Amino acid sequence: MINRIDQLFREREREILSIYITAGYPGLHDTPRLLKALEEHGADMVEIGIPFSDPLADGPVIQQSSLLALRNGMTLDLLFNQLNEIRESVSIPLVMMGYLNPVLQMGMERFLSRCRDTGIDGVIIPDLPPDEYETRYLDLFRSYGIYNSLLVTPHTDNQRIFRIAALSEGFLYLVAAASTTGARSSVEKHQKEYFQRLKELKLPVPGLIGFGISNRETFLTACQYARGAIIGSAFIRALGEENSLTLEKRVERFIGEIRGGTPA
């Protein structure tokens, strides 16, 4: 069976929208419901964040959602249980994103095996270094058919970008700025130069731009340079806003704004 991430990149040329959610946020059992709503309202892919007590690469918004998710009682084991039947109702690619320690406590092989059994297509583990991935885990990932997307940043040199791209399957995560995660209102000139450099490298794997993509304007700018973009903090914030909207309505409104239709 073809990996759903490959399928997506084959079928959709541009403006691929990937949304990050924190599992167990805002409510412990909201994740399956959110995934359905995200597919229904036009997200092309979802990154399901595994909450961690010490999210080094995350800014305040995702730190807070992770903390609340943990307080709600979310664990990696519970997350897999919640997603047990997700493929009966959701068909877009699903990617697990999380820090290495919770994954190692479950055991990498067991984690990958549960990903496969649940219908997860790929993973992103920001603090798993490329060397370690290649020497210890690459074969395991391949044998379970789970894709690993690695990260490059504005300070990654070209040689290393090629190496990381060669190790990545499905897509390469293009970190937009030297920063932790978090919404920014605009894309600066030096970021565009970096995106242009990446574009000209003609990497063997498609890229998605993430970190600081927050609204229609930054999304469209990112899409000029890559096949699409990832939105995390801005969406998490929309989920946490104090208003009376249902989760489904929040999803519809948020994606509607990004896609440029008028919100329903």
Place this chain on the structure above:
Amino acid sequence: MGYKVDAEGFYGEYGGAYIPEMLYPNIRELENNYMKIVSSDSFQNKFRLLLRDYAGRPTPLFRAERLSAHYGTQIFLKREDLNHTGAHKINNTIGQILVATHLKKKRIIAETGAGQHGVATATVCALTGMECIVYMGALDVERQAPNVKKMKMLGAEVVPVHSGNKTLKDATNEAIRDWISHPVDTHYIIGSVVGPHPYPDMVTRFQSVISEEIRIQLMEKTGRDYPDYLVACVGGGSNAAGAYYHYLEDRRVRLISAEAAGLGVDSGYTAATSLLGRPGIIHGSRTLLMQDDDGQIEEPYSISAGLDYPGVGPLHAWLAESGRATVYAITDEEALQAAMLCTRKEGIIPALETAHALAALEKIKPGIKDVVVLNLSGRGDKDMETYIDKLEI
């Protein structure tokens, strides 16, 4: 198998650099350069001069007669408490500020728990005219007001950290996040032998001046250059790493590490990482780590703010696991009593961290002819409030 770091940055199976790609250039720059810088004559000259004329080294090795009589053995105290700023921490910050200067960094960041490392960092930044930002858990900012004032007087900006449990672990997270956002102009002065490679090795090397001096001083005082027991407290483990360094491969020397048991190893309020921890990743390093079944890092507890770290330096994880070091877990109460004993027998008020090492003397039962060197890592000024409160002085 040896106990020095290997080419990949590991001690046995512990160590490494488990960092997000955003930190790769920072760590790579340091890894590529630190050995070259540290082994150069010009660095060594500056480093040695500052250790001597600024920090006040060599620190004395003091024969503690009354404590020796009490325990029926020969005890020597390595007086790191007599360093400028009151602890061994300054050895590391002097080394790192010179590395930062060499790498042409303009901005220094640091984490601090009790504030000792923060003060030692702010001190060398004042000395070199470097911008200094210290991340400190909001709870610790409240608890350690005098050190916060010291850092401010020294010109540092103290940033209270409100994430997580608002203590050392969270301050370290926030310092790392700052570094992610300032990859070019900033050097991160980590305060212990923790974090991603090459930090554990670099900090160990700067602290290794302690065991270098012990060798010379012991030879002068006893006619041989090694002790039978070498005792130190371990939080992250920088004073112990420095005290052990030149004896790591010398099996005649028994290494004794004192960890904080808090209210007791099984009480749920403890920082006995080597005893309770399982392998995991914290702050870029694979080490023994206090964590739950889901891999979430647990908040440690100790009466001593310098020992309540949920991990331990990867060197110490390896020393504990391989059996090279014997680890004792010392409760708050045992530490307090040991502090009092040292004070009344020797006229030295030790830091609460050091008091844990002193309490380990009760456990090891050395013989009358044994030579015991105890690293007296810091002075007790910062802990007076706790002592007065808990010892009902």
